[in-house]
Amino acid sequence: MADRGASALSPPDDWPAHPDPVLALNRMGSFDWDLDTGLMHMDAQAHHILDVRPDEYDGRPETLAERVPPDEARRLDTAVSQALKDGSENYGAYFRLRRRDGTLRWTHTQGYIRRDDTGRPRRIIGIVRDATQELVESDARLDQTAQDESRRQQTSVVELTTAALAHARTVQDVIDVLTDTHGVTHLGATSLVVGLVEAGRIRLVAEGPVGSFVPGTRVTRIDEPYPMSEAVRTLGPCFIESPEEFAERYPALWPHLTGPNITSAAYLPLIVQARPIGAMGLLYSDRRGFTSEERDILVALGSSIAQSLQRAMFYEQEMDLAQGLQQAMLPRTIPSVPGADVAVRYRAATIGGSVGRD
Template sequence: MADRGVSAPSLPDDWPDRPDPILALNRMGSFDWDLDTGLTQMDAQALALFDLRPDEFDDHVETLATRLHPPDIPRLDEVVGRALKEGGENYGAYFRIRRRDGSLRWTHTQGYLRRDDTGRARRIIGIVRDATQELRDSRARSEQAARDSARRRQADVAQTTMAALAHARTVQDVIDVLRESEGLTRMGAASLVMGLVEGGRIRLVAEGPTGDFIPGTQITGIDEPYPMSDAVRTLSPQFIESPGEFAARYPILWPHLSHLRITSAAYLPLVAQARPIGGIGLLYGDRHGFTAEERDILVALGSTIAQSLQRAMLYEQESDLAQELQQAMLPRSLPRVPDADVAVRYRAAVLGGSPGRNIGGDWYDLIPLPGGRVGAVVGDVQGHDTQAAAVMGQLRIVLRAYAAEGHTPATVVARASVFLHELDTHRFATCLYAELDPATGVVQFVRAGHVDPLVRHADGGCRRVPVEGGLPLGLSALFDSLEYPVQTLELDPGQTLVLCTDGLVEQPGLDPDDGMRGLAEQVAAGPEDVDDLADRLIARAAARDAADDVALLLLRRRARPRGAGGRLRAHVAPGDPEALREARHMVRAAVRAWGARDRADEIELVTDELITNALMHTEGAAVLTLRSFPGPDRRLRTEVEDSSSALPRRREAGASGVSGRGLLLVDRLADVWGVEARGGGKVVWCEFAVPGDEGP
């Protein structure tokens, strides 16, 4: 054994004639070994260490060897021989001496080699001392250091696990932290099992690392003879320190665990706010028993797990409530749209903190309108909280009501803006409203600070539709800028209208235009079926963990059967030239879509005349309705309804008159026309025969 003792004081050359009293005071013996003669002189203290009387020692080293513990002799010879051979000046070693009573005492020797001028060792002088207590203390320190190291290691693992649990948001997150390779298994646990208290029973939710549940233990009663049940029922940890104790205390469970070679186990109650919410069991295969420090660490760890579980359970409850609130604000079902396929999707934001932050103000809606038309809307209320969702719900209902009343798209959006401003929530919202007649494909867009729509063509291409817009809802009313331009588009059979919120487009560090181009590429490369396409687009947002919620509405126009009829309606308010222009555009697009291109100019001119008469000679708005009647004798019918009961009459305009020619024009161009009383007003109608069967 290498030298680990203290260095002996230097010895005079004429030693041992004058032995140093300091050695005796320090209970050290000395020796002088003449290598030429092999004789050794030892003082009284040295002889006492070897348990020899002066008359028992004959100055020969061999006599001392009889006192040495036999296994130590070769090692001691090797230490001395190496010092002699390698030219060393000293050596040191520990060895054991067997005393008269048979006990072994550790002894340490330190030898100094004296060499002549040629370097040959001629003499060894040195000391010996009792090292039993020294080594005992050293061993105790080593054992304590090992225990301290193990405790620090366990504490470090516990702290690491606690830190990981601090980031767990769901119950599954907690389970994953406990079961992963850097978790509790680093504390020496061969396996773990965890259960939650539900309705007076314990339901196992995790077992690892194998993942195999023991039959019959998935759900157990709190009063059943199982260690986890005992821990939950008594609110006290159950420490099992040996296989025999495990088998004796829990004979029903032990046979199912014997193959795991369990040597000890710790079952901890998971208590939150003085109420048991579950339990966890740690099974060990390399230890017997638990020290007080280990028990304290495990109890503290159980407390942390319980707090994390309670936090996760509350988070999931709040998250479920938030999702239910969000879903309650969205339409439960969508109306059937003739001649169109519709798909809608919503995805909540992925944000940290309270689950309420994951609630957004994005929404979609599909509003049935008279004449087979439909209003499609997507919008986004500012913010991510329950108030944003509540405002969204109110705004969605109000916008639906305004649309159902028959207002023009621009009026619907303007009134919704006023409503939001009057709510005094200090919130604004963006919105894209599209009114579509599936029969003709005519779409009227109004955009309030929202992202533009996309149109996917039947051949798979996709383009962005730039729509001139106004201020977001709420802001336009605040700044008295309620005029929203209306843009019209014809959606051909096979084309798909894509409306979405900015959560599907905008990404941190990405230009919005680049985001729109990327979305268009995704739509173009996606499947034709609207449900499959919607799933793919939402999956795109999920793949990048979109930090904003997403609302998506897809509407694909199907081809109408040849010769099928149709119906369109528009409201034209007095003093609204934009509405009159849009009505003319609608008539032109509808006539072409219904296969009456040859008479398009006549129908548009007559319709414009009827609307103008209604606005000039009555009070209130004019309601325009276009109908297409299929069959061998196809015809188109135009109706203009107003609130006046006074019937129109023909009169001569005279050579210089500016009025009186309207009905003459209607009479000349229409195949047949007439007037019908309707409620508090009337309807002036006219029909046009459409030769052939040129349906789209």
């Protein structure tokens, strides 16, 4: 944990010449440091916070070396020295304290520097307090902020992917979006595979980067012991949170994935109208485990991709039907007319988007 920086102390004009024992009510100790003699007086609460018995402390700050680790002492001395040199009226710093039982606890000190008429520092009057709980709560807030940022990034992944897929018209267009280098990066995965259900089997149609698929799994049965098959069978996502879990649950597949250093994976069913049309596997090498929010976002991502694939399939089916109709409407042979050149061409209707208006 790094130094949290200085905290400003703005004492009132009537700051007492000696430590105020009332501070003990707020679990704060006080000290009065005479810079001319080098002696520092501390009240009973300060002794308690620093875990020093009165008979162990002789008034010299150096005596506290047993309680303040060397690195912390140097950092604290630097903060005080800098404040004395640059004319500051106060300083503040967090430092770690080694208690009698050997544990380290965070402590905070604030000092007000009193100077004479020439600006020379003569005394430092200040307080010291246990800051362990404060920093624990602060770290919890920082962790929550980090989680919120991660959640925003994950949500952005879905939005970016959905936006890119909006322009995909064919199945190959969808595959190109997913397997593009930027696409894999946006998904936050090291690699991915996509399979479509065809006649009771799963055929891999996409891999990113190229060479990501495991040999022998290009076409697999839905009842085989693979995570993609499980996602299709159960219509539910299959999350694998560690290499150990991967090896235990899928021993036939795991030996082929040790090269890319896979640490976790998410296999998502691609479902449209309660029917599985395929599955997608996202493999990660920089994370372990998935939070509930991350799982929800990945499921939403799978739903978006499934809708895009279904839309692309419908488009291709319509195009195949239209092309077949066009071919059927054209004459197989062009009659010969003496003295004239005869040509036949198909012209699509300009109004309406359905087959049959040509």
